[in-house]
Amino acid sequence: MEFTVNGEKREADVEYDMPLLWVLRDELGLKGTKYGCGVAQCGACTVHVDGVAVRSCQLAAGEAEGSDITTIEGLGTPETLHAVQEAWVEHQVAQCGYCQSGQIMQAAALLDQDPEPSDEVIDIVMSGNLCRCGTYPRIRAAVHTAAKKLQEA
Amino acid sequence: MKLTFVSLSLALGLVLTGPVLGAGDNVEINPPAEGSVNREDGLAAWDRIYEVASHPRCANCHTGADNRPMWSGPSYGRARKHGMNVNAGESRIGAEFVLCSTCHAYRENLHDVPHAAPQVAMNWQLAPVEAEWFGKSSEYICNQLRDPERNDGRDYLALAEHLDHDLILHWAWNPGGGREPAPYDLQSHVNDILVWGVAGYPCVND
Numbered sequence: 513m514e515f516t517v518n519g520e521k522r523e524a525d526v527e528y529d530m531p532l533l534w535v536l537r538d539e540l541g542l543k544g545t546k547y548g549c550g551v552a553q554c555g556a557c558t559v560h561v562d563g564v565a566v567r568s569c570q571l572a573a574g575e576a577e578g579s580d581i582t583t584i585e586g587l588g589t590p591e592t593l594h595a596v597q598e599a600w601v602e603h604q605v606a607q608c609g610y611c612q613s614g615q616i617m618q619a620a621a622l623l624d625q626d627p628e629p630s631d632e633v634i635d636i637v638m639s640g641n642l643c644r645c646g647t648y649p650r651i652r653a654a655v656h657t658a659a660k661k662l663q664e665a
Numbered sequence: 666m667k668l669t670f671v672s673l674s675l676a677l678g679l680v681l682t683g684p685v686l687g688a689g690d691n692v693e694i695n696p697p698a699e700g701s702v703n704r705e706d707g708l709a710a711w712d713r714i715y716e717v718a719s720h721p722r723c724a725n726c727h728t729g730a731d732n733r734p735m736w737s738g739p740s741y742g743r744a745r746k747h748g749m750n751v752n753a754g755e756s757r758i759g760a761e762f763v764l765c766s767t768c769h770a771y772r773e774n775l776h777d778v779p780h781a782a783p784q785v786a787m788n789w790q791l792a793p794v795e796a797e798w799f800g801k802s803s804e805y806i807c808n809q810l811r812d813p814e815r816n817d818g819r820d821y822l823a824l825a826e827h828l829d830h831d832l833i834l835h836w837a838w839n840p841g842g843g844r845e846p847a848p849y850d851l852q853s854h855v856n857d858i859l860v861w862g863v864a865g866y867p868c869v870n871d
Contacts, residue, residue: 551778566767637762
């Protein structure tokens with residue numbers, strides 16, 4: 513199967529049913545996307561498929577074939593962070609950090625569809641991404657900061 | 666209004682005497698002859714339809730204007746709103762917040778993993794708010810389902826075709842993941858819709 517991952521054409525010889533998460537981590541070596549629960553209840557595996565946030569543990573590789581996939585490795589670069597990543601650093605959002613790539617990918621997708629989300633919208637959209645360290649107040653603040661950065665850019 | 670359904674069906678030559686497969690080709694749409702079903706048998710068919718409509722596999726996604734799907738049924742313990750603060754929005758597909766398809770992705774085969782997001786070969790969504798069924802009585806749902814203002818203008822043949830075409834509905838009888846399926850089976854449910862329609866869409870309040 514062929515995929516476009518972070519702007520590059522990639523191939524993987526996998527079964528239809530293999531979760532996209534396994535393709536990314538085990539076949540393509542992109543370990544930034546995390547395995548949390550495997551059943552779409554935690555959000556740690558969130559990536560963008562054709563610009564839309566999806567839980568990669570739930571998407572069959574066969575359904576992602578030919579798609580344009582962005583993982584945390586492709587959202588920004590160390591030299592040029594995405595606005596959400598900049599805000600995450602400024603607010604020191606991460607504690608243990610395990611859930612954070614999924615949080616950041618979901619937040620970036622949120623700001624693509626709603627450039628100035630209210631607290632209520634942030635809470636609804638981000639509730640599918642669990643953080644056992646309880647960094648939720650910093651996540652909400654960082655989303656607001658990222659929204660301002662994107663509007664000023 | 667019921668007469669309008671029948672008149673329209675007659676005008677379009679849709680009162681069928683033999684089996685005709687819809688475009689979905691998943692069930693036979695073979696209604697009884699007009700006038701062959703009495704009210705008592707029509708109400709008995711309705712009672713079975715209500716068993717299906719009120720079952721968690723159907724009713725959990727036929728929720729009201731708060732646009733929140735439900736988690737209820739034997740495999741869910743107590744009835745509660747869908748976890749993760751999920752809100753499908755007025756779009757009923759989650760476009761305003763998180764798309765249903767973020768987790769309920771398109772999939773050709775059964776996703777038989779317990780506790781995972783059910784998936785079918787079409788986009789997951791809530792039913793229209795006009796078709797609110799969760800917690801509603803048999804009488805309420807009966808009147809909704811025969812009201813073209815609240816059933817997307819469908820007569821009994823169109824309801825049967827809807828059941829044939831929309832694969833998300835078929836999932837109710839094959840939900841996988843340890844979930845209890847809806848009662849009876851798809852073909853029996855379609856047959857009951859046809860019997861109820863030919864009987865004149867009787868409801869207990871008539």
